[in-house]
Amino acid sequence: EVQLVESGGGLVQPGGSLRLSCAASGFTFSSYDMHWVRQATGKGLEWVSAIGTAGDPYYPGSVKGRFTISRENAKNSLYLQMNSLRAGDTAVYYCAREGYVDTAMGRYYYMDVWGKGTTVTVSS
Amino acid sequence: IQLTQSPSSLSASVGDRVTITCRASQGISSYLAWYQQKPGKAPKLLIYAASTLQSGVPSRFSGSGSGTDFTLTISSLQPEDFATYYCQQLNSYPSITFGQGTRLEIK
Numbered sequence: 001e002v003q004l005v006e007s008g009g010g011l012v013q014p015g016g017s018l019r020l021s022c023a024a025s026g027f028t029f030s031s032y033d034m035h036w037v038r039q040a041t042g043k044g045l046e047w048v049s050a051i052g053t054a055g056d057p058y059y060p061g062s063v064k065g066r067f068t069i070s071r072e073n074a075k076n077s078l079y080l081q082m083n084s085l086r087a088g089d090t091a092v093y094y095c096a097r098e099g100y101v102d103t104a105m106g107r108y109y110y111m112d113v114w115g116k117g118t119t120v121t122v123s124s
Numbered sequence: 125i126q127l128t129q130s131p132s133s134l135s136a137s138v139g140d141r142v143t144i145t146c147r148a149s150q151g152i153s154s155y156l157a158w159y160q161q162k163p164g165k166a167p168k169l170l171i172y173a174a175s176t177l178q179s180g181v182p183s184r185f186s187g188s189g190s191g192t193d194f195t196l197t198i199s200s201l202q203p204e205d206f207a208t209y210y211c212q213q214l215n216s217y218p219s220i221t222f223g224q225g226t227r228l229e230i231k
Contacts, residue, residue: 035220037167045159045167045210047220058218094166101173109214110157110172117166 002026002113004095009118016085016122022078022095022115030073033098035111036080038091038120048093049080063089085122092117125149125216129209129223135231140201144226146194146211155215158187158196161225162207170209171196206230 008020022034036048049069050058057069068081078095097113126149136142146156154174159167169178171187174194184199198205211223 033218044225045161045212045222047222050218050220052218060219099172101176103173105154108155108173108176109217110169110178111159111167111212112169112178114166114168 002097004097004113004115006093006095006115006118009093009120011121011123012085013124014086014122017081017083018085018120020080020082020093020095020118020120022080024076024078024097027097027113029071029076034069034071034078035096035098036069036078036093037096037111037114038089038093039117040088040091043091046091050098051078082120085120087122090120090122092119125152125213125219125221127211127213127221127223129211129226131226132224133227133229135229136201137231138201138203142198142201142228144196144209144228146189146196146223148192148194148213148215151191152213152215154190155213155217156187156189156194157212157214158185159210159212160205160207161210167210201228203230 003025005023012018033052035050051069066084070079094117095115096111099112100109128147130145156174158171161167175187186197208225208227
């Protein structure tokens with residue numbers, strides 16, 4: 001069964017750090033780009049970071065310089081190191097697998113497998 | 125690239141035909157996906173490339189559009205379809221954005 005399981009969430013004080021993990025199983029992890037997406041309570045989805053199969057990272061401006069995405073293919077694991085945390089980072093954090101399909105019109109991406117999420121709360 | 129969904133919420137009855145719209149702030153070709161999310165659950169992929177149904181998704185779901193205007197249609201609402209729906213653009217990959225969501229409620 002294809003599965004993603006996040007862990008590492010918890011309560012942290014503003015300015016603190018936390019490292020999230022995502023364990024993948026049921027597919028060849030090293031062959032897929034991976035993402036982190038978060039969702040604050042009652043709010044919409046926000047893309048947090050992505051990492052390519054070669055380890056190339058990508059971030060939106062809201063977390064760039066504070067968050068670091070990484071992967072360890074030998075352990076089928078994805079990570080998110082979060083530093084200088086703020087109250088606005090409080091959310092459920094999901095890891096997601098990126099799929100794609102190649103057509104005559106181009107390559108189309110999507111997120112086809114998601115974990116159940118891990119909750120991060122930033123509060124004093 | 126910003127995505128604006130309308131309506132933000134919608135009340136409908138079982139058996140109704142429902143359409144949700146997603147408008148992009150600039151052209152994104154067909155680089156759009158739709159997700160369904162139920163309370164306390166992770167999002168589920170419904171449609172990618174604007175109109176391609178993900179494997180296992182019921183055929184009552186369909187997507188259309190290209191450029192800046194897209195729609196998700198549910199042809200005959202079932203009880204399990206009451207959820208929140210999000211569009212997602214992947215034109216500026218890997219910088220990805222989601223719409224604000226459309227909450228579909230039972231009338």
